Amino acid sequence: MILDFERPIKDFEDRITELRRLAGPSEELRGEISRLEEALDAARRRIYSNLTPYQRVQVARHPERPNFRAYRDALADDFYELSGDRVFGDDPAVRGGLARIGDHNVVLLGHDKGTDVNSRVKGNFGMAHPEGYRKVKRFYELAARFGLPVVVLVDTPGAFAGRGAEERGQAWAISDDLMTLARIPVPVISVIIGEGCSGGALAMCATDYVGMLENSYLSVIAPEACASIIFRDPSRAAEAAEALKVTAADMKGRGIIDEIIPEPLGGAHNDPQVTIEAVGQGLNRVLNGLSETDPEKLRQARYERYRRIGAHATENGQVG
Amino acid sequence: MILDFERPIKDFEDRITELRRLAGPSEELRGEISRLEEALDAARRRIYSNLTPYQRVQVARHPERPNFRAYRDALADDFYELSGDRVFGDDPAVRGGLARIGDHNVVLLGHDKGTDVNSRVKGNFGMAHPEGYRKVKRFYELAARFGLPVVVLVDTPGAFAGRGAEERGQAWAISDDLMTLARIPVPVISVIIGEGCSGGALAMCATDYVGMLENSYLSVIAPEACASIIFRDPSRAAEAAEALKVTAADMKGRGIIDEIIPEPLGGAHNDPQVTIEAVGQGLNRVLNGLSETDPEKLRQARYERYRRIGAHATENGQVG
Amino acid sequence: MRNWLSKRREYSRTVPETESGVGPMDSVFTKCEKCGEPIYEKDLRARFNVCPHCEFHYPLSASERIRLLTDSGSFEERDAGILADDLLGFENYRQRLQKARGRTGLDDAILSGTGAVGGKRVALAVLDFSFIGGSMGSVVGERVARTVELAGSEELPLVIVSASGGARMFEGVYLLMQMAKTSVALSRYVEGSWPYISVLTDPTFGGVTASFATAADVVLAEPGARIGFTGARVIEQTTKERLPEGFQTAEFQKEHGMVDRIVHRLSLKADLERLLGFLP
Amino acid sequence: MRNWLSKRREYSRTVPETESGVGPMDSVFTKCEKCGEPIYEKDLRARFNVCPHCEFHYPLSASERIRLLTDSGSFEERDAGILADDLLGFENYRQRLQKARGRTGLDDAILSGTGAVGGKRVALAVLDFSFIGGSMGSVVGERVARTVELAGSEELPLVIVSASGGARMFEGVYLLMQMAKTSVALSRYVEGSWPYISVLTDPTFGGVTASFATAADVVLAEPGARIGFTGARVIEQTTKERLPEGFQTAEFQKEHGMVDRIVHRLSLKADLERLLGFLP
């Protein structure tokens, strides 16, 4: 799939392919081709170094963007999936289990956006039901019981908004995850690899370390939905994305996340391998750092971290 | 409702009423009446002092037998019902909440068999679904959180056997209650006021104190069901009740329960008031005794109590 | 917030905002939007905005709610003067805040402090729907967290009354983080053994429901209150599914095991007194 | 027990009991009751009673199960010689016990002890369906409890493989109390940080499912195994409801969130090794 703003890049790519076809073995078009290749590189650089927030949102949603499955398969030496909330069902929108990452045994979980139509539909495009959040709670508690770190890969358009989800207590399940996250005495680290939208994302990223891929986003609401409410016009999503300050850079600048993990030129989907390795290195570094930390210190630090964040001031002006 | 074996009693009662009607204000039939009254009393004594196990089972199921609601209304100075399992629903087959019994604030719960056709159906005749057992778990944990004793009134033909119950993990919910009961550091006391059948009863009576009303029963299976399996003949339920050793006397004799609470002549349904008072006195006595006990000692004693019970012998004959 | 507006639109048909949150009562006598019966404003105020004819519960301001629940004169506000800061520079947010502050006389969509309920001292936080739809933002998050900590440090029971259309998206990710903030505070409070009672009123949605409002030992709700994560309107738009009568009402939530009791507003104080009487 | 018999009846059509629990395999070659294909007994034994054609999992004796799961020569039985005592004097119970002991060579429906799984030492208990339908009685309860305590005191992971038609009602209330006994033992074990893995095989019902078999950190199940509280037959009799295809199968239980994974018998040891590799 080609995003609109990627069109110029695609054009160069097509023309280069065409010329290569025409040239065949001959040396003739060599010059022309390398000229185009430079232009292609320049275009990539130009476009991707000036992405607007909404363009980043589109990159974050790119269907070829590496998702939970890709990271799991590449980064976990072994992954033993566990399932079920033990009360109602098993929600494929979130998956998790025991995994070995580097030298660390961990509980690995994340939103599963799937890889093809079937798996995308099965995983409800990464929008979890209460069963999903209750399975997540089970994973948190399993990790606490065995003293294993938790690694979460966040990639969701939000908690699912539907009848069944409301009937089975979507809000209760998310709240319960937040309460459990606050409590467990093991390192909990998350990386937002794509979309990080609404409480459905927060239930899995109120953690001791939060990394964001360069083109991922974190927002309380989808830009389109925000636009249709604030501006009464969904087509003004780009403005909403701008106003909501959803990019990794915004989050880092405001001290809400710990780190921006750079993506290759052209976005993660342009070179999944490199992206996944970058995330893997980050995870290993953080796991090495946190696995030594005293559990009580961890909880204390987690408490202070989230207790602090806010956009308010006391009357004497000093931010509380 | 008149049970078959109560027929002679009923006959005397009817004749006495009839004579009274005939006699009116006159003294004439006085002698005859008092003779009948003595016969009535004798019949009651004869019949009720020689109840077979299966007759007791029938008494335990008597529709006019005082049930959870009667005890709740008579024994709790105040009862604040709480509801819901926080994951799927609220099961009216078990009810519970905060209550004041004597000088004690407690968590009071029990099976609700209802008082009329509607409430009996609503309460599914005291047969709980997983929602019910999960609500019970919530009550156990609430009591533990606030250091309140738990008082359980058991009266169930068993956990419900049905499609929805299996789909939502009936066995998992019961097991979870047993694990929670074993863990909570507060006094947990139960009285079997009617039927105590199957794991559905055990999930609410594996407690620090277990009392049984004289005509209540405790069994792994309903005598009828046992008969149809073992004897291939449900009509042999009386034999099954005999063989299963389900009476309060059997349980006391085998050290499985702590106390038999006597019922008035003619059974609890013949004088609910007296029965309820007897249970109330028992509860107060036990609450006074246990509320002083150190929580760890309680858990330890509970562990030893249930760890011990069994019908097995090691080869050298000594019971393990 | 998406909820907030969808709700708000419905509301504006029935209850134009006024400082007290009371509906069309500014004339001496008016018609109940629900049952059509005439109501005298003084009757309505005397019944804390519950229709004397059909018992419909109209919105109630935080200050009136506090008057309803606490022993008279016992309430002491804490943490006044915490004001929202427009860190995102979101179009119109400052103006909206100004307008809401002017109209309600509140700093933000919350009042908090300590008060006595039937002689028992509690830490109390009350959200106010009339302030930008009771939407959760940094001030609501901060004052809820401080109230939770106050309850913990002074060993008091905690009572929070919620009314919220959802998230205040003008604050973007900051408000998302308020869910985490209130949760970390509560997770410490519940390590103690003092009770947390949550009261859900119409409407309670979004980040409030998905964090502190549902994490209580006992959850009470007012009759007919609409409670959920996502508002019915949005669900119908996204899923094209027709939702059943009474969807997301307090009664619906109780039936689904999420709420302990439905409590009429006029017996709410008595219920709290009973409840607190059983607990540490 | 009620389950046990309903199951047993179904079984006897397909799998007459033999010591190994293997079905109609006593001739050199036979027909799979499931797919109708011919099977050589040795092939079936080599595959631990899994049909080489349709992969149907036939019952497996406790001893064969232990041979399947533990490193060869590593298993040491514990608590042998604990025998059921007919305290109720229940009609025919003694005879049934004699018959079952003779036929299976077991003391009761369980083998337990310690063994190595891929070099890692574990406490292991395995129920045997061929002994009075794997029904739970005092001996099963006692040996499970002792295995749990063994795991706790020697700081070992705990693995329990269940196969049970349900309750052994000949022991009346005693067997009910085995549910409490195994639960109190487990509730102590899980205060430690060693894992408990439960494996559910066909069939697992009644008191076993409603106590220790489902109280595990990880619950695995064999393909097609029937798992539940009350058996399908009894449910249909009592509720007159037609039950759906696949009701109570392992796959059904996984779909309903009750089971972590369906594991083919021939990869069960490898799965346990992987799982234990992650855990303390």
Ligand SMILES: [Zn+2]
């Ligand atoms: Zn009205």
Ligand SMILES: [Zn+2]
């Ligand atoms: Zn076959």
